[in-house]
Amino acid sequence: MSNNIARKKIDSATIISAVIVLCIYVAAFVAEQFIAPTSMLFTVLKKGATYALVAVSMNLLNGFTGIFSLGQAGFMLIGAYVYGIFTVPVAERINVYQYYNGGLVQFVLPWFVAMALSGLVAAFFAFLIGMPVLRLKSDYLAIASLGFAEIIRAVMQWDKLGPITNGSNMLRLFPSFNDFNIRAADGHVVVYLSTLVPLLIAGVCIGVIILLINSTFGRALKAIRDDEIAAEAMGIRLASHKRLAFCISSFFAGVGGAMLAMYQTTVQAKGFTTAMTYEILLIVVIGGIGSVTGSCISSFLFVAASEWWLRFLDQKQMIGSFEVPLLRNGFRLVVLRRRGPNERERTSP
Amino acid sequence: MSENVLHLDHLTMRFGGVVAVNDLSMDINKGEIVALIGPNGAGKTTAFNMVTGVYTPTEGKVVLNGQDVTGKRPDEITKLGVARTFQNIRLFSSMTVFDNVLTAKHLRRTSNFLTATFRLNAAEEKHMREETEKLLREVDLYDLKDEMATSLPYGKQRLLEIARALATQPKLLLLDEPAAGMNPQETEELGAFIKQIKDRFDLTVFLIEHHMNLVMGISDRIYVIDFGKHIAEGTPAEVQDNPAVIAAYLGVDEDESGLPSEGPRASAPAAPPEARGPLKVETRGGKGVQ
Amino acid sequence: MWNTIFPYLLTGISVGGQYALIAIGYTMVYGILRLINFAHGDVFMVAGIVMVYMAASGLPLWLCLPLVLIVTALVGFLIERVAYKPLRNAPRMSAMISAIGVSYTLQNLVLYITGGLNQLYPTIPWISDSVTIFGATTKMVTVVTPVLTILLVVALVLLINHTKIGMAMRAVSRDFETSQLMGIKINSVISMTFVIGTFLAGVASILYFTNYTTVIQTSGAMPGLKAFVAAVFGGIGSIPGAVVGAFIIGIAENIIKGLDIILFKLGVIAAPIGLATFSDAFTFALLIVILAVKPTGLFGEKTTDKV
Numbered sequence: 053m054s055n056n057i058a059r060k061k062i063d064s065a066t067i068i069s070a071v072i073v074l075c076i077y078v079a080a081f082v083a084e085q086f087i088a089p090t091s092m093l094f095t096v097l098k099k100g101a102t103y104a105l106v107a108v109s110m111n112l113l114n115g116f117t118g119i120f121s122l123g124q125a126g127f128m129l130i131g132a133y134v135y136g137i138f139t140v141p142v143a144e145r146i147n148v149y150q151y152y153n154g155g156l157v158q159f160v161l162p163w164f165v166a167m168a169l170s171g172l173v174a175a176f177f178a179f180l181i182g183m184p185v186l187r188l189k190s191d192y193l194a195i196a197s198l199g200f201a202e203i204i205r206a207v208m209q210w211d212k213l214g215p216i217t218n219g220s221n222m223l224r225l226f227p228s229f230n231d232f233n234i235r236a237a238d239g240h241v242v243v244y245l246s247t248l249v250p251l252l253i254a255g256v257c258i259g260v261i262i263l264l265i266n267s268t269f270g271r272a273l274k275a276i277r278d279d280e281i282a283a284e285a286m287g288i289r290l291a292s293h294k295r296l297a298f299c300i301s302s303f304f305a306g307v308g309g310a311m312l313a314m315y316q317t318t319v320q321a322k323g324f325t326t327a328m329t330y331e332i333l334l335i336v337v338i339g340g341i342g343s344v345t346g347s348c349i350s351s352f353l354f355v356a357a358s359e360w361w362l363r364f365l366d367q368k369q370m371i372g373s374f375e376v377p378l379l380r381n382g383f384r385l386v387v388l389r390r391r392g393p394n395e396r397e398r399t400s401p
Numbered sequence: 402m403s404e405n406v407l408h409l410d411h412l413t414m415r416f417g418g419v420v421a422v423n424d425l426s427m428d429i430n431k432g433e434i435v436a437l438i439g440p441n442g443a444g445k446t447t448a449f450n451m452v453t454g455v456y457t458p459t460e461g462k463v464v465l466n467g468q469d470v471t472g473k474r475p476d477e478i479t480k481l482g483v484a485r486t487f488q489n490i491r492l493f494s495s496m497t498v499f500d501n502v503l504t505a506k507h508l509r510r511t512s513n514f515l516t517a518t519f520r521l522n523a524a525e526e527k528h529m530r531e532e533t534e535k536l537l538r539e540v541d542l543y544d545l546k547d548e549m550a551t552s553l554p555y556g557k558q559r560l561l562e563i564a565r566a567l568a569t570q571p572k573l574l575l576l577d578e579p580a581a582g583m584n585p586q587e588t589e590e591l592g593a594f595i596k597q598i599k600d601r602f603d604l605t606v607f608l609i610e611h612h613m614n615l616v617m618g619i620s621d622r623i624y625v626i627d628f629g630k631h632i633a634e635g636t637p638a639e640v641q642d643n644p645a646v647i648a649a650y651l652g653v654d655e656d657e658s659g660l661p662s663e664g665p666r667a668s669a670p671a672a673p674p675e676a677r678g679p680l681k682v683e684t685r686g687g688k689g690v691q
Numbered sequence: 692m693w694n695t696i697f698p699y700l701l702t703g704i705s706v707g708g709q710y711a712l713i714a715i716g717y718t719m720v721y722g723i724l725r726l727i728n729f730a731h732g733d734v735f736m737v738a739g740i741v742m743v744y745m746a747a748s749g750l751p752l753w754l755c756l757p758l759v760l761i762v763t764a765l766v767g768f769l770i771e772r773v774a775y776k777p778l779r780n781a782p783r784m785s786a787m788i789s790a791i792g793v794s795y796t797l798q799n800l801v802l803y804i805t806g807g808l809n810q811l812y813p814t815i816p817w818i819s820d821s822v823t824i825f826g827a828t829t830k831m832v833t834v835v836t837p838v839l840t841i842l843l844v845v846a847l848v849l850l851i852n853h854t855k856i857g858m859a860m861r862a863v864s865r866d867f868e869t870s871q872l873m874g875i876k877i878n879s880v881i882s883m884t885f886v887i888g889t890f891l892a893g894v895a896s897i898l899y900f901t902n903y904t905t906v907i908q909t910s911g912a913m914p915g916l917k918a919f920v921a922a923v924f925g926g927i928g929s930i931p932g933a934v935v936g937a938f939i940i941g942i943a944e945n946i947i948k949g950l951d952i953i954l955f956k957l958g959v960i961a962a963p964i965g966l967a968t969f970s971d972a973f974t975f976a977l978l979i980v981i982l983a984v985k986p987t988g989l990f991g992e993k994t995t996d997k998v
Binding site for chain 1: 453455474475476477479480484485487491492493494495496500503504505506507508509510512514517518519520522526529565566568569
């Protein structure tokens with residue numbers, strides 16, 4: 053009986069969240085049709101959706117599995133490049149790869165195939181790097197994954213890989229979010245979808261992560277986070293489960309990277325720095341380690357604050373105020389963490 | 402003789418220069434309740450850790466149902482039907498009572514992460530939940546199933562650890578000081594409970610315990626170790642009268658300065674041996690800081 | 692061949708010395724708090740910025756140099772008190788996130804003050820002079836750095852082995868709780884560790900920026916990470932390890948920077964193949980390899996050297 057009641061409670065919570073999400077989608081769709089596409093609102097929604105996905109993927113690792121990885125920017129970089137490499141139109145390749153005779157790849161994939169491939173390639177790299185890295189303890193793992201991201205960044209800029217990656221030059225002219233808009237023959241936009249589609253992609257991906265977290269595998273990951281020794285004693289194989297979490301997290305970071313490429317319309321390896329990982333970590337920490345909803349909300353707030361609401365601080369360089377948006381968040385990261393959620397003392401064995 | 406479940410073959414564990422377990426051999430047969438006792442620091446938990454794969458023995462073999470499992474990982478050994486509890490309770494602190502037990506069902510899954518994520522394993526998941534529910538009812542924790550595991554009273558947490566171990570469907574159950582921190586009445590109930598689950602789940606039980614009343618009450622056989630070395634074995638009655646055991650516990654023959662100062666050893670001199678029978682001493686202070 | 696390699700080797704030794712001075716801060720803090728002080732590289736950068744502004748304010752250089760070192764040490768002290776002390780009993784991950792937060796804050800503070808523009812580092816007489824050594828022309832700082840590094844390290848080792856505070860540091864790094872029980876003033880030991888570490892980072896910043904001439908808010912990130920790798924490579928917690936690791940990394944990185952030219956001149960390759968791209972990546976590859984093969988680093992097992 054009580055089990056049924058508990059079930060119903062969960063169900064009603066699910067329904068309420070589903071309704072809220074649906075309302076957001078409808079509102080975004082409607083807003084898009086009537087508000088000028090240059091509004092900062094859409095910038096925030098597009099970039100926010102991208103960051104939300106990446107933040108949730110990081111949370112899967114840091115929050116739900118207890119693996120403190122700082123490689124997110126590296127996997128985003130892989131995703132963004134894979135997407136770019138396979139979607140630059142053949143006709144434009146000679147312009148984009150101007151120093152490499154149009155590059156090696158001379159075909160295009162549909163955007164969604166390229167995006168899925170972004171995730172798969174990122175996951176594959178995670179699989180490779182996971183073998184040595186996941187054996188390490190917390191802080192060593194953090195620094196090793198960070199180092200890995202830096203290696204990827206250097207490799208992508210290597211001149212010899214230029215025919216594929218365009219070296220240290222920009223990848224551009226691939227389909228962006230604006231190409232989701234449905235246009236009439238004369239190029240006039242009939243239906244705006246450039247905000248709705250990224251929101252949908254992020255929504256579906258985050259939905260999959262939530263399903264995973266609530267499955268038997270999600271429970272196993274949480275068990276590893278809570279107590280590795282007990283989890284192993286309950287028959288959970290640590291290595292394979294950690295690797296699974298690492299690969300899945302990287303898969304979605306890769307997809308997020310592809311989305312970031314679409315948002316930015318250009319990709320350049322030098323943009324995917326450690327600072328980007330820190331930004332995402334900041335979002336995860338503000339939203340609450342181990343909270344998917346928190347990561348989503350804080351992504352949009354973070355993007356809104358840094359790109360929109362607090363922009364005036366940048367423009368005016370006011371002398372009276374000593375808060376730049378990012379600076380403020382930096383403080384918040386320090387301050388918030390002190391009584392952050394899920395803070396537990398570990399008893400040593 | 403009934404069939405052998407666990408055979409420890411000359412196990413030795415060294416940590417640097419310290420010999421925690423020294424040439425320990427044991428046999429546990431199917432359906433038995435066997436206790437491993439000894440003063441604090443005698444190497445009991447180390448022996449458990451070697452059986453469950455947490456440590457790989459420096460020398461010797463662990464043989465489980467005739468199969469050499471030395472050097473296997475803890476999760477592999479659990480899959481082979483060995484489950485354990487911990488001396489210092491190790492529940493999954495972020496989970497409810499129900500999820501703690503449900504998580505231990507993970508190892509018997511047939512789904513992979515894709516089928517589990519996309520809910521193609523709904524039948525299996527339902528089965529796992531039903532079994533968890535059944536198990537919680539049997540150990541009388543069902544009413545607390547939605548409580549956070551760490552919010553339970555101490556005795557219930559120990560019970561939950563046993564339930565979680567049972568969820569892995571073991572044939573051999575290892576209990577590391579299950580009565581630590583329990584009062585005499587709880588301890589007595591625990592003894593009955595262990596016997597009950599042993600019969601109900603067709604188990605073999607191997608336990609470490611300091612509460613002598615419990616050990617003497619439920620064990621078929623007892624092994625005694627001190628300083629990592631086997632010093633006696635036999636039925637409860639035999640062990641109680643064994644001079645070596647009495648010496649180990651009460652320090653009759655030993656220089657007092659050489660003894661660890663906490664736990665039962667420290668409490669033993671408080672009760673004069675001649676006033677009470679040796680080893681019938683209530684060792685209340687069993688749960689030290691370990 | 693020698694003439695081709697020597698300039699890179701010389702720069703490598705010099706940069707290695709600078710990394711070593713930063714790495715000591717990492718390794719000492721890790722030894723005592725088991726915390727990767729992610730903000731250490733940024734303190735190094737802040738030291739550079741402070742120097743820029745002090746010199747610009749018209750203070751004479753002979754006064755600036757000691758002042759910069761004092762201010763840097765003060766910054767290190769404050770960071771520990773504000774961001775790490777309250778988290779001393781929290782899980783390690785929290786302290787690490789706090790460290791990242793401090794790093795982020797310092798970078799953005801400097802970004803705000805400087806407006807994100809490169810700041811020209813003041814020219815310090817004598818060590819900025821050109822000098823020709825074994826046929827290679829370089830700045831005096833290149834020659835001074837390794838000598839100064841060795842002197843400072845020797846002084847530090849003497850301090851740790853022969854003074855009361857040094858003994859307290861060794862005790863705390865061995866066993867935090869017990870040394871507290873023995874009456875060691877744990878707060879002053881930790882503060883002292885941060886002050887020494889950041890002081891040395893301040894010295895490193897003077898040497899480093901004299902060589903590279905400009906400072907920007909991200910200037911500390913890469914040297915900081917590399918110095919950390921050096922500390923891990925040498926065996927974190929070990930001062931000699933950090934120094935050796937830093938010199939190896941500094942030299943290897945600069946040889947790789949010039950590898951194209953070296954190989955070209957040796958006739959191994961016909962055209963440059965852009966290996967210089969990997970000078971940073973190499974450091975991290977080295978990190979991953981050492982962590983996978985020997986996580987304790989080169990000198991990690993010699994606990995007697997731990998601080």
